[in-house]
Amino acid sequence: MTLKSFFEGARDGRLTAVRCTACGGLAIPPKEFCPACGKRGWQAAPLSGSGTIASYTVIRVAPRKFAPEAPYALAQVRLAEGVSILGRIVDVPLDRLAIGLAVKFHPLVRGDQTGIAFGPA
Numbered sequence: 001m002t003l004k005s006f007f008e009g010a011r012d013g014r015l016t017a018v019r020c021t022a023c024g025g026l027a028i029p030p031k032e033f034c035p036a037c038g039k040r041g042w043q044a045a046p047l048s049g050s051g052t053i054a055s056y057t058v059i060r061v062a063p064r065k066f067a068p069e070a071p072y073a074l075a076q077v078r079l080a081e082g083v084s085i086l087g088r089i090v091d092v093p094l095d096r097l098a099i100g101l102a103v104k105f106h107p108l109v110r111g112d113q114t115g116i117a118f119g120p121a
């Protein structure tokens with residue numbers, strides 16, 4: 001699985017990790033080499049898209065292209081399968097954000113770009 005197919009799947013609402021065929025480690029987004037064992041052999045591992053917020057930051061001063069959307073939250077989400085990914089939090093009021101809050105994957109599609117986001121579970 002490539003980054004391109006990862007984002008194409010995400011656009012359709014499917015979050016997919018890769019599983020190392022040598023050590024069984026999961027990685028998301030797909031990487032060239034396994035962070036755990038250094039091998040390069042992967043198979044696609046579809047994820048449920050459910051997870052919890054492991055940490056988050058509220059962005060009040062955003063890069064110019066996202067400035068109209070600030071403030072917004074970025075969170076490290078620990079997925080049910082045990083891997084974590086950084087994503088935007090959408091449809092959750094900033095004052096309701098909390099470590100451990102259950103969230104669900106939600107593609108953030110803008111034109112031909114797809115971002116990773118999570119909304120209420």
Ligand SMILES: [Zn+2]
Pocket residue numbers: 020021022023024025034035036037038039
């Ligand atoms: Zn490995």
